[in-house]
Amino acid sequence: MFYRYYPHLGVQAVKLWHLFQDRHQLKVVLRSYGSYSPLVFILLQIIQVVVAPIPGGAIEFLGGYVFGLWGGMFYSTIGLILGSWLAFSLARIFEKVAVEKFVSPGIRRKFDYLI
Numbered sequence: 310m311f312y313r314y315y316p317h318l319g320v321q322a323v324k325l326w327h328l329f330q331d332r333h334q335l336k337v338v339l340r341s342y343g344s345y346s347p348l349v350f351i352l353l354q355i356i357q358v359v360v361a362p363i364p365g366g367a368i369e370f371l372g373g374y375v376f377g378l379w380g381g382m383f384y385s386t387i388g389l390i391l392g393s394w395l396a397f398s399l400a401r402i403f404e405k406v407a408v409e410k411f412v413s414p415g416i417r418r419k420f421d422y423l424i
């Protein structure tokens with residue numbers, strides 16, 4: 310339904326997916342930001358944590374490839390921490406809505422004692 314109103318976003322999402330699959334092209338894009346490359350890499354790492362289908366191994370490999378072992382590990386760790394924090398925050402915000410949408414009332418009552 311979302312794609313019905315914004316079809317151009319679907320095309321951009323497919324382009325972004327292909328970009329994440331190609332390490333060499335991703336490196337060229339990352340290097341094109343110059344001194345802001347670490348911030349862009351951290352943002353990529355955050356997106357990788359929040360958006361599950363994006364392959365994490367390729368981005369982490371890219372960090373070591375572009376910034377070296379210690380720099381890649383440092384920027385990757387920052388991105389992973391911030392991405393995890395964002396994912397947990399989003400889960401806290403939308404937890405009730407998601408549970409009510411996907412879990413039947415009978416099962417929710419059955420497990421209410423855990424909460």
